[in-house]
Amino acid sequence: MTTTLDPDLTDETAPHRVVTAMRGSLPGIDLDDSPTTLAAHRTDRSAMPGDPDPLVLARPASTEQVSALLAYANAHRIPVVPQGTLTGVAGAASAISRAILLDLTAMDAIIRIDADDMIAVAQPGVIVADLAAAAADRGLFYAPDPASAQIATLGGNVATNAGGMRCIKYGVTRESVRSLEVVLADGTVLRTRPSTIKTVGGLDLTGLIVGSEGTLAVVTEITVKLLPAPGPERGVLGLFPSVAQGLSATNRIAAGPRTPARLEFMDGRCLEAIRKHIPDAPVPAEANAWALAVTDARDGAEEDLASFEKIFADAGATTVQRADSAEELEAILEARRQLQPSARGLLGGSVEGDIAVPRSALANFSARVAEVESAYDVTIALGGHVGDGNLHPIVAYTPAEGARERADEAVMTLSRLAQEMGGTMSGEHGVGLEKLPALDTEMAPEALELQRRIKTLFDPNGILNPGKKY
């Protein structure tokens, strides 16, 4: 996807002139081109630095303003990068040269929580945890719970089809999105479908736009489904002498009759990293695999926990420990959430993967990791949402000439391994910029071409987040 810039934008003095012209054409819209602001909005949390020279940060306050901005950008062939709180980890929100950064965080209203129809209607800038809290206040439950829920926006979660720890029971973000109001590249405002539970009156535009990383349309209002509040979360932690035993246990739980609300896994390297980073973390000293199964059942929670304990013990766990209180469980989950920051410090540098494979292939995948470590002289820690077959391999390296490049190659090799096993290079983080090199082996050329043509259909001038996702 390439974008032809307005010729006026190609000389060095032009950006300021363009912003001045925008201010004239788009009165009332907050446009900020201060270097400090632009620098702060250059890069998301990925390792993919955005371009240093975006045009301006626009902070629309309404759907009408988003529409006016896109119509202007489309007419002048100016790229647009939708942004939230920049918590993405694949570069989808990183800046593009001479682009409008479309900051949607000012559109942060929870418009409505409807307890009868069990839906919430919100603007894209609302923080996910705030939406979940507002639902909880009404006795309801917004299920998606990515690790970034406290800091990420709902719009960003929709753009990336965010996952998290609760997907094994409740599905990914797409499965909670009922309908969207979106603005197309030319400024047209569209509702994707009625907010009824069922409709077959059209194609599934909603699902198509969810996960499209801001490349098809800009989402300005989101209707999500809410669920009855679950029971309190309680869990069982198991420690195992081997990765194979740990994965055998988690696979038995996942394929069993009692679907957990969370099913997490870490190998010995992960535990080592966390202990090093947080000396008092509730992570026992010696184990090669750590597994956590959580229930939030309103009925049968006790039976769930007993079943998890038995499966852990049968699989050879050396420790089986129940977390019955919210505090105990939260401490365990917090340690798990600290895996990424911890692993970064393991050797000095690290890169993170996001592979997913069929659950039955997890053990095979883990068995291939040692050869990747040797090939690239890196250390790999394996952890993730094994209930979904989704691992985030952390490739750690000792900073040195070429070490970072070798780590990136190791992540690519792990992605290819996952793809060969019927899996994907990205279970939940998105493609953004970071995973573009793994696209060619992810899908057939015809499938990729079809997606690029859908992108072009939605955005003929290629202004929406060009160069990302495809």
Added chain:
Amino acid sequence: MTTTLDPDLTDETAPHRVVTAMRGSLPGIDLDDSPTTLAAHRTDRSAMPGDPDPLVLARPASTEQVSALLAYANAHRIPVVPQGTLTGVAGAASAISRAILLDLTAMDAIIRIDADDMIAVAQPGVIVADLAAAAADRGLFYAPDPASAQIATLGGNVATNAGGMRCIKYGVTRESVRSLEVVLADGTVLRTRPSTIKTVGGLDLTGLIVGSEGTLAVVTEITVKLLPAPGPERGVLGLFPSVAQGLSATNRIAAGPRTPARLEFMDGRCLEAIRKHIPDAPVPAEANAWALAVTDARDGAEEDLASFEKIFADAGATTVQRADSAEELEAILEARRQLQPSARGLLGGSVEGDIAVPRSALANFSARVAEVESAYDVTIALGGHVGDGNLHPIVAYTPAEGARERADEAVMTLSRLAQEMGGTMSGEHGVGLEKLPALDTEMAPEALELQRRIKTLFDPNGILNPGKKY
């Protein structure tokens, strides 16, 4: 959507010549142009008769044969109508003049049931109930359960995004489809995504094709997710003096903490029709509303039933009756399934709607029915899957000059009423041919146009089920 026919196909002697040419170009593919066969495949179960003069019935035995057929049809601009067992009720599978009827029922293998990854892989011609039974044999559960499950194909369910009684708990067919193998209009074979639980490596082509009624691609292999087997189904039947009381009870259950596996409703007219049609049906004599709430919980089923009983009683039920055995419940469900055939006989003729509204609008919708009855001199029976806000109003009429047309207009008026309440003209049956007249009020012109452009992108020559869905 119009299709330009090959000029050779426009004179009367041409069809036989074309079929002869097809036989030469497509050796080994079962092509049947006997008048008896074509007549039997002319019309689905809708009130929309197919065109009387399709070209040929093709019965491919493999994806390769489907690919060869589509490549041929695309090159010669011959329309293609994918067909299963013709159980659809909106005309999506009805014949088109000079078209190839693509009968996929010979591709009926269950390729694989994987209990570890909890998926089934099947060809489109498999009967839905057979797939469900094969899953049950492995202790697993295929959730979608449309009324036609015993006779409809999985491919047809995917094409129409079939609903049914269990959607309130398990969602529509789309939510059970993991990935698809499809053949595009030009014969290209494509896999929509890996069969992993999560992937964000591309756009959601799977969800886009599900429910597209054979207009975007022909589905040749389907991977569905399976769930742990639920507990035995048990239910509570409530009878109410008024529709308002019945709907108030079902809405309280639907929005409550104990999500039922089925939540069905019929008004007094429905009951009258069933009693008339099946004298010994377990449908009590005098009531203006009938509601059934079913649980299949493995844990807490007893509490579910007690909760349903209390809500029914609190809402003013005159009778609250538990169905504890599978036999009792099945008899009640069977009576419910007989509603459509029964209602047909109520006055002599009937037409059925398929509206869905937000649940909170059900009572308002039902309150408006009397004025529609007066306006069109028809009798309307209201029943359906109220847990999803999905009603199938049966518009009955005494056969007479113009009566059928008035009934059709009444259905259209009910569709518009639903749309005005934030709803849809089709909750689960599809658009096909029957609902085309209600499209313009279903969505904004821009949304409809975008969908038609997606159709054209997938099928530039307009050969796939032209004239349907959009």
